[in-house]
Amino acid sequence: MNIIRSARFGASTLIPKNCWSVVRSISSTELTKLEVNDKTGIAVLTLNRPPVNSLNLELLTDIRNSIKDAESNKCRGLILTSSSNSVFSAGLDFLEMYQPKEERLKSFWTALQSTWMTLYGSKIPTAAAINGHAPAGGCLLATSCEYRVMLPKFTIGLNETLIGIVAPNWFMNSYLNVLPRRVAELALTQGKMFTTAEAQQVGLVDDVVNTKEEAIAKCEEFIGLFKKINPYARALTKQQFRINHLQELEQNREQDLQAFIAAITNPSTQAAMGAYLENLKKRSK
Numbered sequence: 001m002n003i004i005r006s007a008r009f010g011a012s013t014l015i016p017k018n019c020w021s022v023v024r025s026i027s028s029t030e031l032t033k034l035e036v037n038d039k040t041g042i043a044v045l046t047l048n049r050p051p052v053n054s055l056n057l058e059l060l061t062d063i064r065n066s067i068k069d070a071e072s073n074k075c076r077g078l079i080l081t082s083s084s085n086s087v088f089s090a091g092l093d094f095l096e097m098y099q100p101k102e103e104r105l106k107s108f109w110t111a112l113q114s115t116w117m118t119l120y121g122s123k124i125p126t127a128a129a130i131n132g133h134a135p136a137g138g139c140l141l142a143t144s145c146e147y148r149v150m151l152p153k154f155t156i157g158l159n160e161t162l163i164g165i166v167a168p169n170w171f172m173n174s175y176l177n178v179l180p181r182r183v184a185e186l187a188l189t190q191g192k193m194f195t196t197a198e199a200q201q202v203g204l205v206d207d208v209v210n211t212k213e214e215a216i217a218k219c220e221e222f223i224g225l226f227k228k229i230n231p232y233a234r235a236l237t238k239q240q241f242r243i244n245h246l247q248e249l250e251q252n253r254e255q256d257l258q259a260f261i262a263a264i265t266n267p268s269t270q271a272a273m274g275a276y277l278e279n280l281k282k283r284s285k
């Protein structure tokens with residue numbers, strides 16, 4: 001068996017999964033775990049930032065590094081999932097955006113931009129096994145992938161307007177890559193959170209299954225569709241579909257950063273976010 005060393009992890013760990021396949025850890029941090037199935041060559045990236053996988057600077061950085069690790073280890077595909085039983089990702093960490101320090105805020109948004117560009121533009125097939133709620137940034141991660149499967153009775157959507165903030169163009173573009181324009185506009189303006197059943201009906205998720213294991217298997221099935229396709233031809237074709245969205249951000253990164261800082265530090269945005277957070281804290285007691 002070929003054991004790969006990761007710059008971030010040292011020697012890979014072998015984890016027997018069943019008698020037919022071996023799951024090998026490519027890289028791991030406190031916040032993410034990247035494992036590849038040696039039989040299929042498909043990697044699973046598990047987000048592990050309890051309680052709700054809210055995306056802070058460190059988690060975003062680890063996600064991006066893991067995608068790059070999967071690519072450089074020539075994995076045949078990448079599946080995103082969560083170690084939580086009820087939350088895929090609660091989206092951006094409010095604590096990064098509420099009463100922020102400017103330098104950290106800049107690093108945070110820059111990391112989000114980079115992570116999105118890496119995931120949305122990844123050369124390898126990507127899929128999300130959505131095993132819990134996926135609001136806002138959680139939905140962004142899922143819609144940046146090429147395929148989504150979700151467990152029942154959770155919610156997914158871009159709810160920014162409910163918080164009193166505006167989703168940037170590239171959030172919208174990821175949504176529009178999956179949803180019809182009319183559905184996306186109505187959902188975004190309402191801050192709609194779709195139930196799993198609604199999400200499947202509008203095409204926000206492709207399949208619904210009952211367990212995380214089934215969700216991973218569905219993602220593997222999706223990635224398996226490309227088994228006989230030339231990976232170079234596949235990657236370039238995917239890129240042609242997504243290049244405009246990627247270039248739009250790449251060419252306007254600084255402008256996008258400045259717009260984010262101006263909007264987030266605006267006193268009325270801070271007040272709206274403070275009220276939303278307080279409500280969230282009350283609800284969780």
Ligand SMILES: CCCCCC/C=C\CC(=O)SCCNC(=O)CCNC(=O)[C@H](O)C(C)(C)COP(=O)(O)OP(=O)(O)OC[C@H]1O[C@@H](n2cnc3c(N)ncnc32)[C@H](O)[C@@H]1OP(=O)(O)O
Pocket residue numbers: 051052054086087089090091092093094095133135136137138159160163165166167168259260263264269280281283284285
């Ligand atoms: C203006 C410029 C443009 C900006 C554009 C982009 C901006 C934003 C994009 C975003 O992603 S903003 C984040 C949006 N996310 C949400 O609205 C989700 C809020 N959370 C929930 O609805 C629920 O927590 C949940 C995900 C459905 C899970 O519910 P559950 O009952 O399992 O857990 P809770 O008890 O509610 O939460 C536990 C614990 O986590 C804290 N928390 C939840 N979400 C976040 C978060 N996004 N950031 C930071 N912290 C979060 C919650 O307050 C609880 O904390 P404690 O009370 O236990 O301390």
